[in-house]
Amino acid sequence: MGLWYETFRLKANPFAFSDAGVEKDLKGFVKPIEGDFLYKIGHLLESGVSCIILGERGLGKTSLAFQLRMKGETVIFTSSDYHANPVTDEKGNEYHVSFLPREQRIILDFPDDVSKKGVKQKVFEIEKRIKNSPTLPLMILANQEQYDMLRRYDTTARLPVIEMPRPSKEFYLQLFKERIIAVTEGEPIMPFQPVVVEKLAEVAGTPRQFIQFANLILVQMRFEGLKEPAGLDLLSRVRQLKPSQELDIVKDIVSTFTADGRGWIKVKEIAGRISEKHGLEIRNDRLGRMMQTLGYAHRYNPDSEYMVGVGK
Numbered sequence: 361m362g363l364w365y366e367t368f369r370l371k372a373n374p375f376a377f378s379d380a381g382v383e384k385d386l387k388g389f390v391k392p393i394e395g396d397f398l399y400k401i402g403h404l405l406e407s408g409v410s411c412i413i414l415g416e417r418g419l420g421k422t423s424l425a426f427q428l429r430m431k432g433e434t435v436i437f438t439s440s441d442y443h444a445n446p447v448t449d450e451k452g453n454e455y456h457v458s459f460l461p462r463e464q465r466i467i468l469d470f471p472d473d474v475s476k477k478g479v480k481q482k483v484f485e486i487e488k489r490i491k492n493s494p495t496l497p498l499m500i501l502a503n504q505e506q507y508d509m510l511r512r513y514d515t516t517a518r519l520p521v522i523e524m525p526r527p528s529k530e531f532y533l534q535l536f537k538e539r540i541i542a543v544t545e546g547e548p549i550m551p552f553q554p555v556v557v558e559k560l561a562e563v564a565g566t567p568r569q570f571i572q573f574a575n576l577i578l579v580q581m582r583f584e585g586l587k588e589p590a591g592l593d594l595l596s597r598v599r600q601l602k603p604s605q606e607l608d609i610v611k612d613i614v615s616t617f618t619a620d621g622r623g624w625i626k627v628k629e630i631a632g633r634i635s636e637k638h639g640l641e642i643r644n645d646r647l648g649r650m651m652q653t654l655g656y657a658h659r660y661n662p663d664s665e666y667m668v669g670v671g672k
């Protein structure tokens with residue numbers, strides 16, 4: 361079978377997958393997690409600490425969960441990971457009642473797309489677990505939107521919060537190198553010039569974004585049949601590479617609301633002004649994640665709103 365990109369001896373695209381749910385089944389792919397943070401979480405578990413691990417989408421929560429499972433921890437991803445007891449109703453019909461494991465410490469990973477109703481159900485399950493196993497640690501991995509819902513409930517609001525750190529530049533450089541080595545036949549040949557990898561490390565907000573950016577450039581290289589490592593000129597030609605530009609646009613639009621003396625503003629208002637001024641369409645859910653990345657306080661009233669004025 362031929363190589364995927366013969367010039368650089370690549371047997372496959374090292375950046376084709378950026379989702380930990382897919383990567384877990386792929387041998388050789390490096391899970392994007394800072395080693396120091398993984399060690400810290402292990403120490404918290406050994407110390408019996410229950411907490412919420414807070415991180416934005418793509419920062420590596422699910423990758424963290426998979427690595428903990430590989431180290432022997434009980435990790436809950438889906439309903440299939442729950443335990444269940446058979447129950448017979450008054451008519452003799454048998455059904456199963458699922459519950460979180462009670463005999464060991466557990467890590468509960470919230471999928472990014474879990475609904476508000478789903479969060480409420482999970483909180484109910486967490487309450488039962490804490491009541492039945494109060495001395496065994498429970499660790500919850502959640503993004504900001506999920507945490508905003510979790511803290512409405514007394515049980516989860518009392519849990520301490522540990523924020524996942526943004527990876528260092530060195531982490532991204534190592535991730536790039538190890539991804540290439542994992543799919544190289546023979547001696548590795550780096551397909552990007554070092555300055556390109558460094559630039560990607562600067563503009564990427566999360567490991568998922570870094571991998572997606574690298575994928576865009578490498579696919580473009582293969583499409584054009586390039587024989588030399590990518591330089592900054594190619595990076596500038598990959599038009600999809602614009603998250604930092606979009607964040608600048610969002611900050612610019614927010615400043616117009618601030619100048620108007622506004623406090624809380626709705627996501628759809630921000631999206632409207634961006635469309636009107638820049639001709640750029642950004643989905644409300646993605647725009648909300650960008651506002652959280654920029655550090656704006658969030659609430660539902662009942663629509664999603666962010667505080668941009670006095671008191672921010």
